[in-house]
Amino acid sequence: MSDSLNTAVARHLKVLSEQIGARPASTPANRAAAEYIAAEMRRIGLEVELQPLACPNWRCLSETLTLDGEALAVLANPFSPACDVRAPFTAVCTLAELEHADLSGRIALIYGELTRQPLAAKSWFLSTPDDLRVVNLLEQKAPLAVLAVQALPGSTNRLVEDWEFTLPSATLPAESGLALLTHPESTLHLRLETEQQPGETRNVVGRRAGSRPETAVACAHFDTKYDTPGASDNAAGVAALLALAERLQTERLDCGLEYVAFTNEEYLPIGEDAYIPAAGEGHFERLLLAINFDGLGHRLDALTLASFTCSPEFQTRLEQLSSIHPGVQWIEPWPESNHSSFAMRGVPALAFSGQAVRTWAHQRCDALRWVNPSTVLEAAELSAGILRDVQSQPLAWLRPVESNA
Numbered sequence: 001m002s003d004s005l006n007t008a009v010a011r012h013l014k015v016l017s018e019q020i021g022a023r024p025a026s027t028p029a030n031r032a033a034a035e036y037i038a039a040e041m042r043r044i045g046l047e048v049e050l051q052p053l054a055c056p057n058w059r060c061l062s063e064t065l066t067l068d069g070e071a072l073a074v075l076a077n078p079f080s081p082a083c084d085v086r087a088p089f090t091a092v093c094t095l096a097e098l099e100h101a102d103l104s105g106r107i108a109l110i111y112g113e114l115t116r117q118p119l120a121a122k123s124w125f126l127s128t129p130d131d132l133r134v135v136n137l138l139e140q141k142a143p144l145a146v147l148a149v150q151a152l153p154g155s156t157n158r159l160v161e162d163w164e165f166t167l168p169s170a171t172l173p174a175e176s177g178l179a180l181l182t183h184p185e186s187t188l189h190l191r192l193e194t195e196q197q198p199g200e201t202r203n204v205v206g207r208r209a210g211s212r213p214e215t216a217v218a219c220a221h222f223d224t225k226y227d228t229p230g231a232s233d234n235a236a237g238v239a240a241l242l243a244l245a246e247r248l249q250t251e252r253l254d255c256g257l258e259y260v261a262f263t264n265e266e267y268l269p270i271g272e273d274a275y276i277p278a279a280g281e282g283h284f285e286r287l288l289l290a291i292n293f294d295g296l297g298h299r300l301d302a303l304t305l306a307s308f309t310c311s312p313e314f315q316t317r318l319e320q321l322s323s324i325h326p327g328v329q330w331i332e333p334w335p336e337s338n339h340s341s342f343a344m345r346g347v348p349a350l351a352f353s354g355q356a357v358r359t360w361a362h363q364r365c366d367a368l369r370w371v372n373p374s375t376v377l378e379a380a381e382l383s384a385g386i387l388r389d390v391q392s393q394p395l396a397w398l399r400p401v402e403s404n405a
């Protein structure tokens with residue numbers, strides 16, 4: 001079984017990250033990934049439900065920036081409207097400078113304090129007042145376009161990724177930012193050829209019934225950012241999810257099992273916007289546990305595990321179960337990704353990940369050769385051990401006392 005699971009994990013990784021590649025929501029690649037996962041779930045023997053979610057379908061046909069006739073590297077921001085503008089630019093480094101800047105008829109070049117992190121999307125639950133202030137000021141001042149300078153050398157991470165942001169915008173690699181900042185009197189020509197249409201994506205949910213009404217959930221998102229093969233983030237998570245389902249399929253378990261391959265974890269609207277209404281809030285009261293796999297298996301990293309809203313007794317048990325996997329490192333709870341949607345509703349949750357995802361994810365370098373299939377399988381095996389242990393436990397034993405009230 002382990003041999004065939006090894007082969008299956010390697011195949012899931014290859015199909016998703018190399019044969020399909022970048023698979024942002026509503027793109028043909030995203031649909032191909034959903035179809036692959038649904039077919040695998042059916043092969044394993046699960047009942048499959050597809051949950052549709054309306055989501056813009058955006059693509060970039062070309063992106064060019066010239067400074068006094070010289071071409072510079074530029075990366076269109078996802079969901080940016082198209083533009084073809086020739087204009088001088090104003091460079092803005094701090095929020096205070098942005099407040100005072102007159103940007104009419106100009107291109108805004110934002111850097112420093114304003115682009116230390118990607119600007120959070122307006123509707124994201126973790127966006128900060130400062131993020132919203134920057135976005136609102138830019139939209140009020142309405143420059144012809146916004147160029148955001150990526151300060152991390154070599155990074156292709158986009159700095160604005162919000163389909164509700166109305167201005168044409170692009171990310172400038174650090175070198176391009178330097179070229180502009182050392183030629184402040186120049187005129188720029190920015191041309192972004194992009195298209196956006198209404199689109200649809202879907203979650204893929206596989207289920208098997210148990211002898212008791214309570215269910216355990218395992219999940220992983222299958223979408224990626226634009227322009228990344230998404231091997232560790234998150235072909236690896238999907239491979240762990242499918243390996244877990246396959247490992248447990250021939251075993252009798254008391255609880256029901258639900259395997260959710262979420263779409264659109266990377267942008268808004270998130271896959272949970274389809275999952276939660278379909279499930280109903282009462283669903284979360286019957287969940288024993290939710291396990292999420294996101295950003296694991298990097299060859300230069302340990303497999304990390306974090307827990308959320310678990311009772312002290314359950315936490316002790318989890319640490320016993322994980323102790324037979326000395327390569328697993330416990331880390332502090334982190335608030336992003338799909339496990340948050342369960343933890344916020346009082347469901348005990350676990351997140352398998354890795355620290356390398358913080359620097360590698362969302363970029364072209366998140367490629368298959370950096371992912372170790374054995375680590376992916378180890379996450380599935382440890383999860384199987386945890387679910388065997390949890391399947392007959394009373395719900396109240398797993399949850400901390402305060403969330404039972």
Ligand SMILES: [Zn+2]
Nearest residue numbers: 233234294295
């Ligand atoms: Zn991810």
